[in-house]
Amino acid sequence: MFFRNLTLFRFSPAVADDLNRLDEALAEHRLRPCGPLEMGTKGFVPPVGRGEEAALTHAVKACTLVTVGSEDKLLPAAVINDELYRKVQKIADEEGRKVGGRERKRIKEDLLTELLPRAFVRTSRMSAYVDKKHGWLVLDTSSRKSAENALTQIREALGSFPAVPLAPEEGPRVLMTDWLANNNLPAGLTFGDECELKDPATATGAIARCRRQDLDSEEVKEHLRNGKQVFQLGLIFDERMSFVLGEDLILRKLKFLDVVMDELGDSQQDAAAEMDASFALLTLELERLLGKLEEWFGLPRPADS
Known part of the structure; x- marks a missing residue:
């Protein structure tokens, strides 16, 4: 889980x-x-x-x-509209009249009542x-x-x-750009193999996406020298988990590495015991990571009002 x-x-x-x-x-x-x-x-x-x-x-x-x-x-609008068209066309052909907006609305409501139980x-x-x-x-x-x-x-x-x-005191984009440009990572972090760089000057600025690439390469550095900033950055924390951190501070593609999964083992006897062990390990690992995110970006806990 x-x-x-x-x-x-x-x-x-x-x-x-x-x-x-x-x-x-x-x-x-x-x-x-x-x-x-x-x-x-x-x-x-x-x-x-x-x-x-x-x-x-x-x-x-x-x-x-x-x-x-x-x-x-699951009742796609296209299905409803097709059925509606057939019924309206049938009235026009058989009765020789146009169907007005109010009648069309009633026919559509009847169609929903007819189709919903079968969806x-x-x-x-x-x-x-x-x-x-x-x-x-x-x-x-x-x-x-x-x-x-x-x-x-x-x-x-x-x-x-x-x-x-989250309300970071340190701008994630600026901080991650510094990490990548100056190899200035906090202790415990290493680079993964992907990033997304954008020119923040305009909404339609140039975008560079790197996958399975050495982030310390000259190609990546050149993008940064040309003014692009980091919007997503692949990272590895304490050699225990990898993820892609966004400038919105959402962690994507979270993966626990073998050293963590080996600690879980396979000795649980039932689903409840397995869930208990997995959840305990998950929360323990994330407690350390979230504590570091709080430290790196300044993510204060709200005070009681």
Whole structure:
């Protein structure tokens, strides 16, 4: 269950205290099946196990794992429009009249009522956890919109959850450009093999994307000398995990290296034990990394109001 991407929010110690009722709050917002005439539903599903009796949270020390789920009907607009056209054309051919806007709207609503119960249902899941000790909300997505939607679900369950986006004191783009241009990496970091460089002067400025390349090469340095800045940078932390860090401070392509995976082993006897061990290892490793991000970019934890 290792996360592949990290979108991050922060919350205060007082908010952390309120999270002690998370399990109880989520119980009233469990994901239910999509009804025949519903386009979709959202809610929470068990991180471990299935069924109504399975818990909606899984805690290891100060970290609590939740899973936000959704069911959405797949009913493409093109399908509806094709059916609508056929029905309108049939009326025109058989009755010799044009269909007005109000009648067309009613026909479309009738089509939705007819087609929705037969539409396929797409399910999705997103894992997230709260670190109450250090004030982090960590979501396994690289999409800011998806992260905000999941955060909204948590807020609705709790009534209030004032987690806020990261507000770095050090500009990520400027700092990462300095790292790459001057080989000025903080201790514990080494370069990966990819980056994205852009000319920030204009919205349509030149873009250079490097993959599987030595980032200390003269070619990369030339792009930097010509005024491009780092918007994404591949990094390796303590030889234990690799990722691509964006100027939005979203971590993409997160991968735990062999030295970490070897520590997990394969001695777990069941799914619950395996989840417990994986989540404990995940949160322990990310605790160290997030602490360093806080240090490098100046990411203060919100204070109690």
